Each structure stands twice: as C-alpha cells, then as structure tokens.
Amino acid sequence: MTEQLEAGTVTQQVKENGALGAPGGEVGKARRRKEDARLVTGRTQWTDNIQLPGLLHVAFLRSPMAHARITRVDTSPARTRPGVVAVFSGQDFAGEQGSLPCAWPVTPDTVIPDHPPMAVSEVRYVGEAVACVIATDRYKAADALEAIEIDYEPLEPVLDMNEALAEGSPKVHETGNESFTWKFAGGDIEAAFREAPVVIDRTYVQQRLIPSAMEPRAVVAQTDGDSFTLHTSTQIPHVLRVMLALTTGIPEHKLRVIAPDVGGGFGSKLQVTAEEVLCLLITRRLGKPVKWTEARSEGNLTVHHGRDQIQHIRVAADADGRVRGVQVKLLADMGAYLMLVTPGVPILGAFMYNGIYKMDAYDFTCTGVFTTKMPTDAYRGAGRPEATFAIERVMDELAAEIGVDPMEIRRRNWIRHHEFPYTTICGLTYDSGNYEAATDRALALFGYDKLRAEQSDRREREDPVQLGIGISTYTEMCGLAPSRVLGSLSYAAGGWEHADVRVLPTGKVEVVTGTSPHGQGHETAWSQIVADSLGVPFEDVAVLHGDTASSHKGMDTYGSRSLAVGGIAVVHACDKVKEKARQVAAHLMEASPDDVEFSEGRFRVRGTGTSQTIQEIALATFAAHNLPDGFEPRLDASATFDPESFSFPHGTHLCAVEVDTETGATAIRSYVAVDDVGNVVNPLIVEGQVHGGIAQGIAQALFEEAVYDSDGNLLTTTMADYLLPSAADLPSFTTDRTETPATTNPLGVKGVGEAGTIASTPAVVNAIVDALRPHGVHDVRMPCTPERVWRTLRSVEGESA
Amino acid sequence: MARISVEVDGIAYEDEVEPRLLLVHYLRDRLGKTGTPIGCDTTNCGACTVLLDGRSVKSCSVLAVQVDGCDITTIEGVSSDGVWHPVQKAFHEEHALQCGYCTPGMVLASIDLLKDDPDPSEEAVRQGLEGNLCRCTGYCNIVRAVRRAAQEMRVTTP
Amino acid sequence: MIPASFDYFRPSTLDEALEVFAGAGEEAKVLAGGQSLLPLLRLRLAYPTAMVDVGRVAELRGVADRGDHVHIGATTTHDEVVRSPIVREHCPLVALATATVADPAVRHRGTFGGSLAHADPAGDLPAVALALDMVFVVRSSTGDRTIPAADFFLDYLESALQPGEILTGVRVPKLGPGWGFHYEKFHRTAQAWATVGVAAAVRQTNGTVEEVRVGLTNMGPTPVRAAGVEAAARGVEAGRNGSLRQAAEQAAEGTDPPADLHAQPDYRKHLARVLTHRALVSASAHRSPQT
Structure with missing residues (x-):
C-alpha cells in the first residue's frame, strides 16, 4: 500500500474558500464560532444560573431499593424543618402526574407500563423519585430530605436479561419482563446459511453506559397563574412542550419551554423527564417559581443510560469470504420503564447490521427486556454504534477464519463506488459514497504496512508488548428522519424540521431554527448558509433557537439531523425570501422578475447596469411605499423540510493499540479517521464533532461501564467510579475527509454528530483482539480493562495448556 | 455563621x-x-x-x-479591559470548546499550567489538564489551544 | 450535593487548635486542605459535627532540613512538597509519588499530612511512608509523641491517631547515597485511584543490589511493606535482566487486596508482582544524584 503521509498537516487543511458558494463564500470556510464569546468569558445562561424573586428549591428523595413496595410514607418530620415550604410524596401527585411518555411503541403489542414521574406504590430502580422537598434554598432542601421516612417491602430485583426472560423469573411489572419482540428480514436467510462453507457465530455485550454530559440537568418552572414557563437543560424544547402538555394537561399554548445554554446532551437530554413534569406540577400547586439542579451522583442514577444489549450475530460466507447472510438476535435492556424512545433505540440499529456490505439475506430479531435498572434510551449513535460494532467485529473474525487481511475481507464485500445508489438488503438506498477513497486515504495516513511489519516483528520477538491494528469501515443512517419512514416504524411523530428567515429593515437577518443546539455550533453554521444564500455578511445573521415562544415549531437536535434536515429548511426559507425580494426588486427597477438575477446579495437587471442590494430591498419593503400590487410588505419566509431519505455518512477508522500482555494494559498508539460526511459547511466544527465522537467511542471500548451489584445498586454513581477519559488518557487523532456529496439534499450534506462514536469503538476492540489473536484470543468484552485483557489471556493460555 | x-x-x-x-x-x-x-x-x-x-x-x-x-x-x-486572555482567544481560535460547560475550568487550569511551563509539550498539556474533563471535544483542540496560547504569551511577554 | 451543617473553628496556633479540637466533641474533624474530606461531606458519607480548620496554623506548614531527616509539616500542600528543593534532593521518592496524587488543582489544596492521616490504602503516599520508614509526629494536649509509619496505618481509613491528637508533621529519614527510587502507579485512567502502586527504593553498589525498600498501594486494608521482596532482592544483580524478577515474585505475599470495581484480588496480586519488578528495575536505573 502507500507510504505514511505526514500526519497533522492534514488536519490543518481547512479551506479558506467556500466549497458550495462562490469563491470566497461562507459555506466550507473554517469560521470561528459565534457561540464562543459568551462561553469563554463565563457570560453563559445555564439553567442553574437563573435566579428569580421568591425562587424555591426542589430536592428529590430517591429510592435506595432496586425493587420494592412502598409500605409507609411519612413526610411530616421534614415539613417542620427550617426553610421548608412543602413536602410531597408520590401519593400527593397520584391524581395528576400521569405517566411519562413513550413515543415509540415499536410493535402494536409493545408493553408500555405505567411510568409515574414519582413512584406511588412500587419502586423499580435505585434512584427513582419517591418524595421531594421544596425549600427556600438548596441547602435547606437537602437537609430536610433526610427527615422523610419511607418504609419499603423488598421485592426481587431483576438484573440479568437472560434470567429475566426465563420461566419463573421475578417480574418487573405484572405483565412480565418482555416488552416486545420486533422482527425484520430481507432475502432468504435459510438459503444463505444452508451449506455455507463458513459460518461465524459470536455473542457481543454492549455494556451499559452513562452519557455524562458535563452540565448536570436543571429545571426552573414558573407560572403567572395562567401560563407556565419551563427552563430546562434539554435537547428537545419543542418535543418536550408537546409531551408535557399531553402529560400534565397544561394546554400547549399556555406552556413555554426554553432550552437556554445547554451543556451537552449526547442523547441524554432527548427525554421527557420525571423532574420536568414534577417541577411543573409543583409550581402549579405552590404558585411559586421552583428550581431543581441535579447533582452528578444523582444524575448517574437517573439520567437515562445508553447501550446495554446482548448481541448474538451469525454470518454465513463463501469460502473466499463473500458474505451470504447475516442473522442477528438481540436482547435490549429497557430498564424498568419505556421512556421517550427507549424501544426504538435498538430498532434504529436494525438497518445497520449489514454495514457497508453486500449480502443476499438478513434476519433480525430484537426482544426488549425489562429489568430493575434505570431505563435506557438514546445515547450518541443510539442503536447504530451497537450494530456497527457487531458487524465490524465479526468481519474481523471472518477474515481470521478464512485467513485474509481484515481490510481485504472488507474490500471483497463492500459496495463499490460505482454501484451507488445502492439499495441494501435492509431496503435502505445509500445514495452516495466512496469506501475505496476513504480507505485508501486512511491507510496512507496510518502507515498500515509499516505497522503490520512492526506487529510481526513484535510477535517474532515475543515482545511482552504486542501491537494490534483495528479497522472500522462504517456507515450510518442519519438525518433523522423521513416522517413517512418514522411512521412506518410506529414512531409517534415526524422527522421534519422548520426554519424562519426574516430580513429586518436594516438588512440584518434573523433565522429562527427548530433545531436546538447544545454545543454543535448551529449559530455559526446556519449563519454561513444564510450568508451565502442571501449574500449578506456572516456577521449580519443572528440565529434564534431553543425557546418555543420565539421558535414555535421544531423537532430539535439528535440523530445527526440538524444540518441534513434543519439546515435544508434554512436553505428553503432563504430561497423563498429571495423570491419575494426579486418581486420587489423587479418592481423597483421596473423590470420583469424573469429578467432579474441574484448573486452575492445584489439583484441585477440582466443586460443593464441597474441593480439593488438585498438590504435596499429590505428597507423598501419595510417602508412599503412602492411595492407590487397585492404584495405583502414583509421579507420573511418559513420552510418546513421533510427529507425523503436518510443520509449515509461513512468512513474508515484505523487504530493501533499496544497491549501489555503482562498487565493487560492497553495504549492507543495512533488513530486515523477519514470520514465522508458529504459536503461540509464548517470544517472546524466537523473536525470537532469527529474528535469528540471518537473519544466517546474509545471510552466505551476502554473505560466506561455502568455497574450494578447483585442487589441492583448502581456502583458507578460518581465520576470517581464511572471513569471518563481525561486529556491524559487519549491520544491525538489524525483526521481527514473525503467528500462525496449526498444526492438527497441541496447542500449535499450528510451529518456528522454521531459518526466518530459509531466508528471508533470497534476499531479499538478490533485492534486489541488483533494484537492477541496469535495467543488464541478472539474477543475481549468491553470495556477492555486491563483486568479483562489479562483474564482473557489467562483463560486462553489455560485452554491451550 | x-x-x-x-x-x-x-x-x-x-x-x-x-x-x-x-x-x-x-x-x-x-x-x-x-x-x-x-x-x-x-x-x-x-x-x-x-x-x-x-x-x-x-x-x-x-x-x-x-x-x-x-x-x-x-x-x-480573566479578561482585562475587555481584552480576552490569550488562553480564551486560543480556545476560540482552535475550536477548543463545543458546549462550553467545561471551558471556564479548562481556561483557568490552562492559565495555571502555563505559569509553570510556558512552553509545554503536548504530553505536558495532557498531563496538566488531567483534572478537567470535557465530554465534547476529545481534547485535541484543547491541547492545540493551550500550546497556541503559550506561544502567544511567550511572544507578548518577553 | 451539599454537606450537612457543622460548627467551624479556625485556630491560628497549634495550641489553640488542640484546645478547640479537644472541646469540639467526638465527631469533630481536623480540616486541612479538605480534598478528601469535602467530597465525603458533599456525598453525605461523613457527618462531622465540627471542623477544626488548621489551614492557617503556620507552624504546621513547610518543609525543613533537620540533618538526618526532612521534616514535612502536616499542612504542606502536595504542590509545595513536589516543588520543595529539600524534598527533591533528599527524598525524591516522596516527590515522585506526590506528583501522581490526583491532579494539579487538588495538589494545590490537598496536604501531605491530610493525605496520610486519611489512611486510605489506595492513596499514593501511605505506601511511600512505609517504604521510607517515615515517622509521624503527633501532638495532643498532653504533649508530643511519634509513631513509626509501620504502626500508623491500622485499618482501612483508620490511623493510630487518638481522639484529640493532631498530626503536626512527618519526618522522612534521609537514606544517604547510592539509592534510586521509583513510584510505579497503575491506574485505569489518569484520574482513577491506583489499582496497585509500588513505591520502591533500591541501593546498589557496582550493579549489585544492597538494599531494597518496597511499599505497596491498595494491596490490603492498609499499605503493605513487601518484606519478602526486600529480603529476596538483597545481593542480586540490578537491572532488567537480573534476578529482580524472582525477588518481585514475593510481592503479593501476605497481602489482602480488595475486590472492587476496578480489580479483583488475584489480579491485584499479579499486578503487584509485575509492577514491583518494574519499579525495582526503574529505581535501580534512576539513582539519585548524591551517589
């Protein structure tokens, strides 16, 4: 293959010229973010910053039991504590709290248990809210919690999915421990496996993760007696407003939801939480503003968890490694209840177990299982990292089985670039891609051949530190999502996105977006798109978001959807504005609209020197003295965009890991990622998303796991126990891109929020297994802690001895 | 009290x-x-x-x-007279923040780090910031930013 | 999370501190840097009724060369210890291990004495104290007493400090010429506590190991002195390919390592052996400049 290129220079290759617009255009430029000014100076608006006259503080008492009946509650000792305004238990809310919503019953017979925001008679996981104190400050609220008396009658915890499904298991809910079984198939799977020369059969465990956004959740609820305002650290102010209205009975038009500055989400703030509902109910009851701010140790217990699946994957292949079929049987831990999209998460992965590969048949079954643990729900990638992990791990196993290089096995099976658009065995049409190009680039940057040579040298020398190389050639479906597809998958809502663009009298532009950024830089990227489209300076664009009073319509931010759906809505709204402006311009310049052309912010009458800027048109429209007959004096427009298809970023990630066979310690030596996310609006932001995504994926591979003990207590309640990587634990990443535009949207963009996380986990584990394969190792369970690596080595050595 | x-x-x-x-x-x-x-x-x-x-x-x-x-x-x-500290500026220039929640701590930890080591290696920055977690950036750009700020501070304060 | 209420005293002299502490009740705690204590208070895992803040007691702070030993005041911060030229010159193992404690911000507040008095076998300093035969200097209203490190750590988070006693400082004996040092810390992430740590001091002459001191972190309810290794290493050839490996095989002898989230006992025992070998090799390769 190719020699190693100079790494590090590549990452600096940020374009100074626009890729889509005219030279010098904004799109494609590495614009520094508008958001940064307030964030680097501390002039932020986190929800917990909010102070209001008479603000009361809420603290929740949480169940210490994984599964128990509540037999006695006495809140009275807490009521007399200093500063205490009120104390409530579940019984106090029983008549009005409703049930936390699940918007994704994946099958018609999905069991959706009642999910009271505050437990009334039974608790089903440690951390479930059982009572609350409302006091004049947070210290007093915390003190009074300790005075509440609650007696529990213990019930059996249900902790293991296989045991939960076994006959005679204790039940999480009276209906049993199975929520649903969802099936999907394409092609003839029996034929694929019949007399297949090679069959690989593996079981992988996707450990339970805690998303760990840096900002803990916080809620401020207030009412003027008629309407309600809820500030909350959420990714989904719009969805939340609808759901809260349905849950609490507060009419939707009397409820305003605001997501101020939000400190990260990664899916964990894509939720309708108990605390949001309860704070609304409390403010309604007391008539006072209330604030609740989560402690990290409270959040580890009660922010929904991610992953937690057991994946049984079988691959049938020809002798040369061509994949004939893939069969997947999945157990997905729902936790104790179904939350907003809990059952949908594994189903989002169902269409991705084929990866980038061609095959004749596919068969997928997923059973959702209740346990007495915190519910799971969306966490960065949501279903797709799990699927990608399984197929990318098993492709390595297939390569080992037939004795070819793991990259070669991928080349033999992947969709070639001239085969796009390609309809996969799952029925998805991948519109564009070039796996060869991204892979070649990655191999060159990585120095693949040189590392392989070092690997065999270390093997020969029996060096206690072995080297492994891991490959992940991933794709993902993102840009969630076409409404019709979501409907066919039984999701309760659509996947469109909305934008308003209004040109103000002075020619400045306000964009209202239905996306709800919490670190993604939409204020910057949307400004770039609008600047190019309307020909106005980047600085002249303001982006409003996250407040249902100003941004009335939206589907919010998750699933790598904001640019590929919300960004396109902005483009369409700009087009409508330009069309209106053209009418005015033609009228003012006494020309036919057909003769007026627009570029770089100026309307010109074709063939003449006459022109007017969009700013001049804006002022003229505002004055409205001289407009075309019947023309409404406004230069604004709305657009709601519903994509017809998902988008399919892809890429090749390569990871070299050194494994210390004496201690089991692993160290990432180098990491190369070449991603193809289509056209790029801001390469700086894209690179940042990739970096952060890779880090989170590596963290799953090496560090993170939510651990429950045999009584159902979470052991990883703090950051001292749930290990997040610091700068000292991660290497620098070499990143680059290929750009194969999406053909399904006018920007040619695909989405980048989840790509790094989806790709990196299997790359790391493949590298570790690759290092140890000569020892007889063919899997290490995640996270691949030094102890697990050591035990794996010991067990295979024991077998061979 | x-x-x-x-x-x-x-x-x-x-x-x-x-x-x-x-x-x-x-x-x-x-x-x-x-x-x-x-x-x-x-x-x-x-x-x-x-x-x-x-x-x-x-x-x-x-x-x-x-x-x-x-x-x-x-x-x-940290800013003086409305002028950002070189570390603040470098965080902006290098896109060393996304959600920004960790940023105040990162900036102050970086300022402290640069007091002891005005020309830190990548490794020194990574070790020096081990007590500050970021969930968004993967740290690459934070490391770049600290080293960029170091360079600027060396130039401006001889 | 929020601490429960407590009374707070901030004496400015040691005598005043002793008086206040004696009268503050059984549940009173001495507060130094608070870097171990405050997280426990915030999680409401500790409920002291009173805190005696010795942070402003000048006589408790600072490093002094006392001839045959170095005196490190109890409230000297980790950061001050690491920067101290006296510590670096005469007890480099202390500097090496202290530099691995937590992170820079915590080292700015956390204190040398506080860390030792906390008696956490997973902390990095207790094993060093054992290996170097430090002497704990303790004062109460009845006067001073000294406690050898070997007698100081009684059990998990339990030291030999009696009610009313305050740790005033620690004497670190100077080992003299010919010694090399290393602290080998094995942890899952930079922030994580040591799964196992090995504090090693090796004295050698012409490539032969004359004397070895080894303290183990997180190998039992208290820090552990690896006496078996120390005996076995005497007289062997220094360096990676010497017999230090055999000596290190004794490292897990008599240990009772904990089972927790990060490791099981058998793995910790294995690590102790491997890491002790590495620590001995590194220590014998990094002889102090005074040789």
Whole structure:
C-alpha cells in the first residue's frame, strides 16, 4: 500500500474558500464560532444560573431499593424543618402526574407500563423519585430530605436479561419482563446459511453506559397563574412542550419551554423527564417559581443510560469470504420503564447490521427486556454504534477464519463506488459514497504496512508488548428522519424540521431554527448558509433557537439531523425570501422578475447596469411605499423540510493499540479517521464533532461501564467510579475527509454528530483482539480493562495448556 | 455563621456565610458569578476551577470560610479591559470548546499550567489538564489551544 | 450535593487548635486542605459535627532540613512538597509519588499530612511512608509523641491517631547515597485511584543490589511493606535482566487486596508482582544524584 503521509498537516487543511458558494463564500470556510464569546468569558445562561424573586428549591428523595413496595410514607418530620415550604410524596401527585411518555411503541403489542414521574406504590430502580422537598434554598432542601421516612417491602430485583426472560423469573411489572419482540428480514436467510462453507457465530455485550454530559440537568418552572414557563437543560424544547402538555394537561399554548445554554446532551437530554413534569406540577400547586439542579451522583442514577444489549450475530460466507447472510438476535435492556424512545433505540440499529456490505439475506430479531435498572434510551449513535460494532467485529473474525487481511475481507464485500445508489438488503438506498477513497486515504495516513511489519516483528520477538491494528469501515443512517419512514416504524411523530428567515429593515437577518443546539455550533453554521444564500455578511445573521415562544415549531437536535434536515429548511426559507425580494426588486427597477438575477446579495437587471442590494430591498419593503400590487410588505419566509431519505455518512477508522500482555494494559498508539460526511459547511466544527465522537467511542471500548451489584445498586454513581477519559488518557487523532456529496439534499450534506462514536469503538476492540489473536484470543468484552485483557489471556493460555 | 472578606475578580466582598457553604455556591448563588459552573461532587470534572491566590483549585471542594482574606479569579475576571486572555482567544481560535460547560475550568487550569511551563509539550498539556474533563471535544483542540496560547504569551511577554 | 451543617473553628496556633479540637466533641474533624474530606461531606458519607480548620496554623506548614531527616509539616500542600528543593534532593521518592496524587488543582489544596492521616490504602503516599520508614509526629494536649509509619496505618481509613491528637508533621529519614527510587502507579485512567502502586527504593553498589525498600498501594486494608521482596532482592544483580524478577515474585505475599470495581484480588496480586519488578528495575536505573 502507500507510504505514511505526514500526519497533522492534514488536519490543518481547512479551506479558506467556500466549497458550495462562490469563491470566497461562507459555506466550507473554517469560521470561528459565534457561540464562543459568551462561553469563554463565563457570560453563559445555564439553567442553574437563573435566579428569580421568591425562587424555591426542589430536592428529590430517591429510592435506595432496586425493587420494592412502598409500605409507609411519612413526610411530616421534614415539613417542620427550617426553610421548608412543602413536602410531597408520590401519593400527593397520584391524581395528576400521569405517566411519562413513550413515543415509540415499536410493535402494536409493545408493553408500555405505567411510568409515574414519582413512584406511588412500587419502586423499580435505585434512584427513582419517591418524595421531594421544596425549600427556600438548596441547602435547606437537602437537609430536610433526610427527615422523610419511607418504609419499603423488598421485592426481587431483576438484573440479568437472560434470567429475566426465563420461566419463573421475578417480574418487573405484572405483565412480565418482555416488552416486545420486533422482527425484520430481507432475502432468504435459510438459503444463505444452508451449506455455507463458513459460518461465524459470536455473542457481543454492549455494556451499559452513562452519557455524562458535563452540565448536570436543571429545571426552573414558573407560572403567572395562567401560563407556565419551563427552563430546562434539554435537547428537545419543542418535543418536550408537546409531551408535557399531553402529560400534565397544561394546554400547549399556555406552556413555554426554553432550552437556554445547554451543556451537552449526547442523547441524554432527548427525554421527557420525571423532574420536568414534577417541577411543573409543583409550581402549579405552590404558585411559586421552583428550581431543581441535579447533582452528578444523582444524575448517574437517573439520567437515562445508553447501550446495554446482548448481541448474538451469525454470518454465513463463501469460502473466499463473500458474505451470504447475516442473522442477528438481540436482547435490549429497557430498564424498568419505556421512556421517550427507549424501544426504538435498538430498532434504529436494525438497518445497520449489514454495514457497508453486500449480502443476499438478513434476519433480525430484537426482544426488549425489562429489568430493575434505570431505563435506557438514546445515547450518541443510539442503536447504530451497537450494530456497527457487531458487524465490524465479526468481519474481523471472518477474515481470521478464512485467513485474509481484515481490510481485504472488507474490500471483497463492500459496495463499490460505482454501484451507488445502492439499495441494501435492509431496503435502505445509500445514495452516495466512496469506501475505496476513504480507505485508501486512511491507510496512507496510518502507515498500515509499516505497522503490520512492526506487529510481526513484535510477535517474532515475543515482545511482552504486542501491537494490534483495528479497522472500522462504517456507515450510518442519519438525518433523522423521513416522517413517512418514522411512521412506518410506529414512531409517534415526524422527522421534519422548520426554519424562519426574516430580513429586518436594516438588512440584518434573523433565522429562527427548530433545531436546538447544545454545543454543535448551529449559530455559526446556519449563519454561513444564510450568508451565502442571501449574500449578506456572516456577521449580519443572528440565529434564534431553543425557546418555543420565539421558535414555535421544531423537532430539535439528535440523530445527526440538524444540518441534513434543519439546515435544508434554512436553505428553503432563504430561497423563498429571495423570491419575494426579486418581486420587489423587479418592481423597483421596473423590470420583469424573469429578467432579474441574484448573486452575492445584489439583484441585477440582466443586460443593464441597474441593480439593488438585498438590504435596499429590505428597507423598501419595510417602508412599503412602492411595492407590487397585492404584495405583502414583509421579507420573511418559513420552510418546513421533510427529507425523503436518510443520509449515509461513512468512513474508515484505523487504530493501533499496544497491549501489555503482562498487565493487560492497553495504549492507543495512533488513530486515523477519514470520514465522508458529504459536503461540509464548517470544517472546524466537523473536525470537532469527529474528535469528540471518537473519544466517546474509545471510552466505551476502554473505560466506561455502568455497574450494578447483585442487589441492583448502581456502583458507578460518581465520576470517581464511572471513569471518563481525561486529556491524559487519549491520544491525538489524525483526521481527514473525503467528500462525496449526498444526492438527497441541496447542500449535499450528510451529518456528522454521531459518526466518530459509531466508528471508533470497534476499531479499538478490533485492534486489541488483533494484537492477541496469535495467543488464541478472539474477543475481549468491553470495556477492555486491563483486568479483562489479562483474564482473557489467562483463560486462553489455560485452554491451550 | 462566619464573617469572610474576599476579593473576587478585583472586587472586595464581605459576607456572613454558613461554614458549610461551598465556595462555588458562594460565587454562584451569593455573588451571582455564574460563569463558574458545577459538574460533579467528587473533584473529578474540574468545571468549577478558579484561581485561589493565583493557583488553580476546584471551588466545589473548598469552603467559602476557607478563603477568608484570599483573592479569587474566576472566568469572569480573566479578561482585562475587555481584552480576552490569550488562553480564551486560543480556545476560540482552535475550536477548543463545543458546549462550553467545561471551558471556564479548562481556561483557568490552562492559565495555571502555563505559569509553570510556558512552553509545554503536548504530553505536558495532557498531563496538566488531567483534572478537567470535557465530554465534547476529545481534547485535541484543547491541547492545540493551550500550546497556541503559550506561544502567544511567550511572544507578548518577553 | 451539599454537606450537612457543622460548627467551624479556625485556630491560628497549634495550641489553640488542640484546645478547640479537644472541646469540639467526638465527631469533630481536623480540616486541612479538605480534598478528601469535602467530597465525603458533599456525598453525605461523613457527618462531622465540627471542623477544626488548621489551614492557617503556620507552624504546621513547610518543609525543613533537620540533618538526618526532612521534616514535612502536616499542612504542606502536595504542590509545595513536589516543588520543595529539600524534598527533591533528599527524598525524591516522596516527590515522585506526590506528583501522581490526583491532579494539579487538588495538589494545590490537598496536604501531605491530610493525605496520610486519611489512611486510605489506595492513596499514593501511605505506601511511600512505609517504604521510607517515615515517622509521624503527633501532638495532643498532653504533649508530643511519634509513631513509626509501620504502626500508623491500622485499618482501612483508620490511623493510630487518638481522639484529640493532631498530626503536626512527618519526618522522612534521609537514606544517604547510592539509592534510586521509583513510584510505579497503575491506574485505569489518569484520574482513577491506583489499582496497585509500588513505591520502591533500591541501593546498589557496582550493579549489585544492597538494599531494597518496597511499599505497596491498595494491596490490603492498609499499605503493605513487601518484606519478602526486600529480603529476596538483597545481593542480586540490578537491572532488567537480573534476578529482580524472582525477588518481585514475593510481592503479593501476605497481602489482602480488595475486590472492587476496578480489580479483583488475584489480579491485584499479579499486578503487584509485575509492577514491583518494574519499579525495582526503574529505581535501580534512576539513582539519585548524591551517589
């Protein structure tokens, strides 16, 4: 293959010229973010910053039991504590709290248990809210919690999915421990496996993760007696407003939801939480503003968890490694209840177990299982990292089985670039891609051949530190999502996105977006798109978001959807504005609209020197003295965009890991990622998303796991126990891109929020297994802690001895 | 209650505080210095890092009474006369923040780091920031930013 | 999370501190840097009724060369210890291990004495104290007493300090010429506590190991002195390919390592052996400049 290129220079290759617009255009430029000014100076608006006259503080008492009946509650000792305004238990809310919503019953017979925001008679996981104190400050609220008396009658915890499904298991809910079984198939799977020369059969465990956004959740609820305002650290102010209205009975038009500055989400703030509902109910009851701010140790217990699946994957292949079929049987831990999209998460992965590969048949079954643990729900990638992990791990196993290089096995099976658009065995049409190009680039940057040579040298020398190389050639479906597809998958809502663009009298532009950024830089990227489209300076664009009073319509931010759906809505709204402006311009310049052309912010009458800027048109429209007959004096427009298809970023990630066979310690030596996310609006932001995504994926591979003990207590309640990587634990990443535009949207963009996380986990584990394969190792369970690596080595050595 | 006097970002304060009041809550709830956020309970995340008499500390693990007579610098006091500190500027230039929640702590920890090591290697930056967690950036750009700031500070302060 | 209420005293002299501490009740705690204590208070895992803040007691702070030993005041911060030229010159192992404690911000507040008095076998300093035969200097209203490190750590988070006693400082004996040092810390992430740590000091002459001191972190309810290794290493050839490996095989002898989230006992025992070998090799390769 190719020699190693100079790494590090590549990452600096940020374009100074626009890729889509005219030279010098904004799109494609590495614009520094508008958001940064307030964030680097501390002039932020986190929800917990909010102070209001008479603000009361809420603290929740949480169940210490994984599964128990509540037999006695006495809140009275807490009521007399200093500063205490009120104390409530579940019984106090029983008549009005409703049930936390699940918007994704994946099958018609999905069991959706009642999910009271505050437990009334039974608790089903440690951390479930059982009572609350409302006091004049947070210290007093915390003190009074300790005075509440609650007696529990213990019930059996249900902790293991296989045991939960076994006959005679204790039940999480009276209906049993199975929520649903969802099936999907394409092609003839029996034929694929019949007399297949090679069959690989593996079981992988996707450990339970805690998303760990840096900002803990916080809620401020207030009412003027008629309407309600809820500030909350959420990714989904719009969805939340609808759901809260349905849950609490507060009419939707009397409820305003605001997501101020939000400190990260990664899916964990894509939720309708108990605390949001309860704070609304409390403010309604007391008539006072209330604030609740989560402690990290409270959040580890009660922010929904991610992953937690057991994946049984079988691959049938020809002798040369061509994949004939893939069969997947999945157990997905729902936790104790179904939350907003809990059952949908594994189903989002169902269409991705084929990866980038061609095959004749596919068969997928997923059973959702209740346990007495915190519910799971969306966490960065949501279903797709799990699927990608399984197929990318098993492709390595297939390569080992037939004795070819793991990259070669991928080349033999992947969709070639001239085969796009390609309809996969799952029925998805991948519109564009070039796996060869991204892979070649990655191999060159990585120095693949040189590392392989070092690997065999270390093997020969029996060096206690072995080297492994891991490959992940991933794709993902993102840009969630076409409404019709979501409907066919039984999701309760659509996947469109909305934008308003209004040109103000002075020619400045306000964009209202239905996306709800919490670190993604939409204020910057949307400004770039609008600047190019309307020909106005980047600085002249303001982006409003996250407040249902100003941004009335939206589907919010998750699933790598904001640019590929919300960004396109902005483009369409700009087009409508330009069309209106053209009418005015033609009228003012006494020309036919057909003769007026627009570029770089100026309307010109074709063939003449006459022109007017969009700013001049804006002022003229505002004055409205001289407009075309019947023309409404406004230069604004709305657009709601519903994509017809998902988008399919892809890429090749390569990871070299050194494994210390004496201690089991692993160290990432180098990491190369070449991603193809289509056209790029801001390469700086894209690179940042990739970096952060890779880090989170590596963290799953090496560090993170939510651990429950045999009584159902979470052991990883703090950051001292749930290990997040610091700068000292991660290497620098070499990143680059290929750009194969999406053909399904006018920007040619695909989405980048989840790509790094989806790709990196299997790359790391493949590298570790690759290092140890000569020892007889063919899997290490995640996270691949030094102890697990050591035990794996010991067990295979024991077998061979 | 205990009486404390403390200078925060150049302003002198005198207050009666409960002994158990954490410095970070004093800053946020009493002084309205909400630039300093809280990310954990166990001194792990470093989001609440401030400078106490010029050295980085985690303000969630210091009592307000313990800083009686001390000088505190928060993220809100890092700029001078509206001009950003080179570390703030470098974080912006290198895209070293996304959600920005860890940024105040990262900036102050970086300022502290550069006091000891005006020309840190990548490794030194990574080790020096081990007490500050970021969930968004994967740290690459943070490392770049700190080294960029170091360079600028070496140029401007001979 | 928020601590429960407590009374707070801030004496300015040691005598005053002793008086206040004696009268503050059984549940009173001495507060130094608070870097171990405050997280426990915030999680409401500790409920002291009173805190005696010794942070302003000048006589408790600082490093002094006392001829045959170095005195490190109890409230000297980790950061001050690491920077101290006296510590670096005469007890480099202390500097090496202290530099691995937590992170820079915590080292600015956390204190040398506080860390030792906390008696956490997973902390990095207790094993060093054992290996170097430090002597704990303790004062109460009845006067001073000294406690050898070997007698100081009684059980998990339990030291030999009696009610009313305050740790004033620690004497670190100077070992003299010919010694090399290393602290080998094995942890899952930079922030994580040591899964196992090995504090090693090796004295050698012409490539032969004359004397070895080994303290183990997180190998039992208290730090552990690896006496078996020390005996076995005497007289062997220094360096990676010497017999230090055999000596290190004794490292897990008599240990009772904990089972927790990060490791099981058998793995910790294995690590102790491997890491002790590495620590001995590194220590014998990094002889102090005074040789």
